[in-house]
Every structure is written in C-alpha cells, then in structure tokens.
Amino acid sequence: MTTILNNRYQIINTLGSGGFGETFLAEDTYMPSRRRCVIKQLKPISNNPQMYQLIQERFAREAAILEELGRGNSQIPDLFAYFSEGGQFYLVQEYIAGETLTKLVQNQGNLSENVVKDILVKILPVLGYVHSKKIVHRDIKPENIIIRSSDSLPVLIDFGAVKEAMGTVVNSQGNSTASIVVGTPGFMPSEQAAGRPLYSSDLFSLGLTAIYLLTGKTPQQLTSDPHTGEVLWQQFAPQVSQILANILTKAVMSHPRDRYPSAQAMLQALQSPIPVTPIAPTIPLASPVPETEETLVVSPAGRQQQAQPVSPVQLPVSNNQNNSLLFGSLIAGGIIGASVVIGYALTRDPEPNTVISSTENSPAPTNSSHVTSSTNSDRDTLTTPPDNSSNVNTANPNNPLVNQPNNPNTGNPAKSLAKPSPKQALQDYYAIINQEDYQTSWSKFTTNFQNNSQVHPQGYQSYTGWWTTVDFVDIEDVRLVAEGVEVAEVDARLRYYLKSGRVSNPNLVRFRLVWDENTNQWLIDGAKSSQ
Incomplete structure (x- = not known):
C-alpha cells in the first residue's frame, strides 16, 4: 500500500530509524518533476496532550531556523516544508544525492590524510556559519556528513535542535524544559552529555569524525590515557603527519578550554601548517570498519536550563x-x-x-x-x-x-x-x-x-x-x-x-x-x- 503524507508526499522507502522517529525518501506529488525529498518524522517523548501545543511551537521555531540555515549556505539542505499529522511532526528537506562519510569509509577503506584535510577545510566554514547564528549542531558524526555527488562538497545534515524540541516537558516548577540530550555516544563530549553544549563541542565531534576517517575506528574502539582521560588514537594512524595529528588531538581534548575556540581557528591551523616528520608506527592498523553509533536520547543529570555559547569579548x-x-x-x-x-x-x-x-x-x-x-x-x-x-x-x-x-x-x-x-x-x-x-x-x-x-x-x-x-x-x-x-x-x-x-x-x-x-x-x- 502506498503511503501519502500530508496528502502530498509519496513515500518511496525508509532511509533510517532511531529514537526520534524515522527518515523517508519521498516524492513531492505536487511538483511536475515529482521532486525527491527527505522527510523526517519526529515523535514527541511525552504523550501528554497539554504538552502538544508547546512542542508544536518549539518545533515551528526550530523549523524556521533550519530554513534560514539552508537558505544561507549551500552545504546545508534546504527546508521545503514542515507539518504535523497524527500527533507526529514532519520536516520536508532537500534530498542530497551522495554518500555519507560512514559509507565512504566502508566502501573505500580508511581515507588518506589529504582527503581528510580537504573534507575538514570544506566543512569547517559551514560549521562556522552555523555557529555565527548561535546554533550548536550537537550531532556531528560520519553519518551526518554527506559528500554530495554533484560537486564533491561535504553537506551537513540532521541538526539536533529539532530533535530536542521533541523532548520538551514541564518541570516541577511549571517551566518548560528539554528532558533529553541530543548526541551520539562517543562523538559527543562530556559537557554536551551534561546538557551544556558549546561551539567547541561540535569541533570535538568533528575531530573524532576525522579520526574515524583516518583509522576506521569509532570512539569506543579507541583507547584513552589512564591519567588524563585524553583520547589516544595516533597509534592507529601511523601514516598521519604530526601536524594534522596535533590539530585533531587539540580538537578532541576533554576540556573545552583546551580545544580550538572556534571553527575559524581550527580552519586556520589546517591552512597554515609547517612540514613535520610523521610519527613512527607503533601498532599495525588492521580492523574491520564498523558502523557509527546512532544518535542517543538521554536525560541530563540535574539540568535546569540550556546553556548558551558566549561569543569572545x-x-x-x-x-x-x-x-x-x-x-x-x-x-x-x-x-x-x-x-x-x-x-x-x-x-x-x-x-x-x-x-x-x-x-x-x-x-x-x-x-x-x-x-x-x-x-x-x-x-x-x-x-x-x-x-x-x-x-x-x-x-x-x-x-x-x-x-x-x-x-x-x-x-x-x-x-x-x-x-x-x-x-x-x-x-x-x-x-x-x-x-x-x-x-x-x-x-x-x-x-x-x-x-x-x-x-x-x-x-x-x-x-x-x-x-x-x-x-x-x-x-x-x-x-x-x-x-x-x-x-x-x-x-x-x-x-x-x-x-x-x-x-x-x-x-x-x-x-x-x-x-x-x-x-x-x-x-x-x-x-x-x-x-
């Protein structure tokens, strides 16, 4: 049986599913070309009818932000429409023909240093643009970056703010609050897991994404320093130059103050390095390429209010x-x-x-x-x-x-x-x-x-x-x-x-x-x- 959403969008197949809902590939039957689009179905966490209106308002606000982001940057999908139906919420977005970074590694194996640097140099300005709008993506991972077939540019998808709106509840004081934290285990830093994402939280996730491209290993497969807790990954990529290794290590430092303060700062480091002899290999690289983790829905401990990033003074x-x-x-x-x-x-x-x-x-x-x-x-x-x-x-x-x-x-x-x-x-x-x-x-x-x-x-x-x-x-x-x-x-x-x-x-x-x-x-x- 053919499924039609909003009396307009015909579902072709299911692209994925997770804790927030499902994602479909669909055709717009109102368009002469039957333009393909991606429809994200979002399910509210609460079944309380009194919360529905509040969630709907937050959903509309976040959809407006997605529309602005898509219009302002060609490496962010356009938002075509949004609607609610049957107690659930839907986003209709531009379909990006291409391959996620996860699929790219699975199909081609670990990527070379030059390819990874090229991806970083092309995605960091997009992230800088997002941050300039005072938005933290919150779910950067290989699965959420697509290399577009038409121009080979990386496209940033699946922003976390709309998902967070689905977790809106009323606390004991009668104030609305987000009851969930958006992010993927391993790829999100500790401050984000505590419900306080920063701009550098996205850089942390992007750094681990780059490490995955170089090593084929998810964060859970990497080791950490038992004294400092810092990620140890270079032994899995002995071919990487010390310059890029230093940049990625700085990006994934556990404390935000030790990371790059902005996407521009990280981009600057990538664009003006000096040659350094690569480190000697210590551990041979031999492991199958795993799937990256699904986005997690968790409740922050003791969270009262979403912290906002502060611009430099x-x-x-x-x-x-x-x-x-x-x-x-x-x-x-x-x-x-x-x-x-x-x-x-x-x-x-x-x-x-x-x-x-x-x-x-x-x-x-x-x-x-x-x-x-x-x-x-x-x-x-x-x-x-x-x-x-x-x-x-x-x-x-x-x-x-x-x-x-x-x-x-x-x-x-x-x-x-x-x-x-x-x-x-x-x-x-x-x-x-x-x-x-x-x-x-x-x-x-x-x-x-x-x-x-x-x-x-x-x-x-x-x-x-x-x-x-x-x-x-x-x-x-x-x-x-x-x-x-x-x-x-x-x-x-x-x-x-x-x-x-x-x-x-x-x-x-x-x-x-x-x-x-x-x-x-x-x-x-x-x-x-x-x-």
Whole structure:
C-alpha cells in the first residue's frame, strides 16, 4: 500500500530509524518533476496532550531556523516544508544525492590524510556559519556528513535542535524544559552529555569524525590515557603527519578550554601548517570498519536550563612605543612582553611595502629605501624589496624550502635568494607556536633575545608562562619590510585569542630577524610596536 503524507508526499522507502522517529525518501506529488525529498518524522517523548501545543511551537521555531540555515549556505539542505499529522511532526528537506562519510569509509577503506584535510577545510566554514547564528549542531558524526555527488562538497545534515524540541516537558516548577540530550555516544563530549553544549563541542565531534576517517575506528574502539582521560588514537594512524595529528588531538581534548575556540581557528591551523616528520608506527592498523553509533536520547543529570555559547569579548590592546620592544599590550589586565607578539600567523602574500622605520636603536637611514642594523659590525644593509613580488620567496607546504648555506667565496648579493624568505620564517615560527611546541619556538630566538631580562625576566619560564594562556595568535597581515644578507625586518598585524575566550584588538608589530649561518635559518632578534 502506498503511503501519502500530508496528502502530498509519496513515500518511496525508509532511509533510517532511531529514537526520534524515522527518515523517508519521498516524492513531492505536487511538483511536475515529482521532486525527491527527505522527510523526517519526529515523535514527541511525552504523550501528554497539554504538552502538544508547546512542542508544536518549539518545533515551528526550530523549523524556521533550519530554513534560514539552508537558505544561507549551500552545504546545508534546504527546508521545503514542515507539518504535523497524527500527533507526529514532519520536516520536508532537500534530498542530497551522495554518500555519507560512514559509507565512504566502508566502501573505500580508511581515507588518506589529504582527503581528510580537504573534507575538514570544506566543512569547517559551514560549521562556522552555523555557529555565527548561535546554533550548536550537537550531532556531528560520519553519518551526518554527506559528500554530495554533484560537486564533491561535504553537506551537513540532521541538526539536533529539532530533535530536542521533541523532548520538551514541564518541570516541577511549571517551566518548560528539554528532558533529553541530543548526541551520539562517543562523538559527543562530556559537557554536551551534561546538557551544556558549546561551539567547541561540535569541533570535538568533528575531530573524532576525522579520526574515524583516518583509522576506521569509532570512539569506543579507541583507547584513552589512564591519567588524563585524553583520547589516544595516533597509534592507529601511523601514516598521519604530526601536524594534522596535533590539530585533531587539540580538537578532541576533554576540556573545552583546551580545544580550538572556534571553527575559524581550527580552519586556520589546517591552512597554515609547517612540514613535520610523521610519527613512527607503533601498532599495525588492521580492523574491520564498523558502523557509527546512532544518535542517543538521554536525560541530563540535574539540568535546569540550556546553556548558551558566549561569543569572545573584544578587548582593547594598548601600544607603547617608548621602548624598542613591545611592552604595552594589555590583555586581561596583564602586561605582555615582546615574546607575546610571536604567535600564530596566516599565510597571506601581501604586496611588498616600503620601510616604515628602522629598529629604535638603529642609526637613522640615509634614505627611505634603506635601514641599517646596529648589531652587526659590518653594518649589513637592509634593502626594501622591489615591487616585483616574485623576488620574495614563498614556501609551498607540499614542497618546503630548504635552507642553503651562504657561499663565502662570492660577494654577490644574490646569494640571499637561496635562503628562505624572512616572512616565511616568521610564519613557520607561528605554526610551531600553534602546535604548542614551545621548546622549538624558543630556539627560533637569538641568544641575545632569549637573554633579554626585560622581555624574559625568568628566561624560558616567562616565555612559556605567557603562551600557556594563549590559544593562538592570528596574524591578519604579514609584510616583508626590508631584507639584507644577514638582517631583515617584517611587519605583522596580530590578534590574540586567549584560552579564556577573550580576543584582543589587532596590533601592528615590527620584527627584526638575523641570519644564523650555523643553523642556516632566520632567527628573531627583537620586536616592537609600529603603531
């Protein structure tokens, strides 16, 4: 017998079923093309007739949000209609022809690092868009991301808020509340299981989804550190680079403050890494690919009210140019030294700029296109890069630059072309900071800068004491100001994202770098505010 819903939608087959209801593939008989669509049937948890009107109102509100999300982003299905019938609620959504990530792994096996990174880079902006609407998805897992056949883009489906509306009840105080928590065991973090989802809860779920794509293992099949409870997964994917491993490990940290604060921050980390040698294999990968778990309906313990994510607070950052180093940046009431300005950067390619000024202790330049160094006995000349940007080396993440030693037998200034760009050296430094590898980043300072007691009163301890409070630093612009054989200057515009959730205003900083022939690399020798 043919089933017709709402006197319009003819059911073709059942796509799935779970605790919230069923999902059908249907045809719209009112459309000349008999357009295919997906119909989600949602069953209220309570059979109380008095609750029906309240659930209907919440259902209508959540449906309106789904409509807005679908209209605003092509990687979210459109909502065509919603209705109630026979005491149950229905959503009519765009049918996405394609393959879920679960099916993709089952059919093709574990995915390569490049494929997984590509999926993440394409889905994170969608998640950022959802969060910008103050919505937490709450049920990200391989089954809820479809690779669309028409353009190979990942599409985010099955938002959890509508499901939560089905669990609306009245508590003992007479107030309406959600009696269920939406999510899938293993893929949802502890704060979500307690009924307090955050934006970073979605990033946690997405991180575990990526780990599933790389390893073929669901969260329940992974191990955890017995001391910290953190997920241990890299032994199941020994081929993955340490950079991607670090990014995913950060995304799935158990405490929200240790994760990326936003989808944009995670996307930024993926788009500006530096090459790192992959870790050695420890455990061979050999296991069948399991199905991912169904979405769970659970009751939160002691839940009174749904917590709302809080957007970062913009904090002013003051500048102080009375010192050649950057001492005046104020964040959360603390004074930040010059080491603070060295953080995480975007890999943009801005146009070359003319020299703004030399370092404060340097002699005044004789003309606008040259500045001189006061730390080198040979007074190495810094030359402003020409307008032709092809003379500025830019690193390719897939084909990194290799430092070349200087040729002592020639005085040809062109020998500096064999070096990596100072701008790239600064960007590489930021990527190391972003991975929280502070020992390596500390080694990117000159000895003089490390021993500067005004900047690092307690040496390395001062340096790490600050950085453990910072999630990352976004460099909104980076420009090569001047480059000589042994000295260079780079301008960078910085914005700090603290682990507390606070965000600073951007601040323009000039960095001084010197070439170290012993290690064949540019080292940071100082920094000062340029504003």
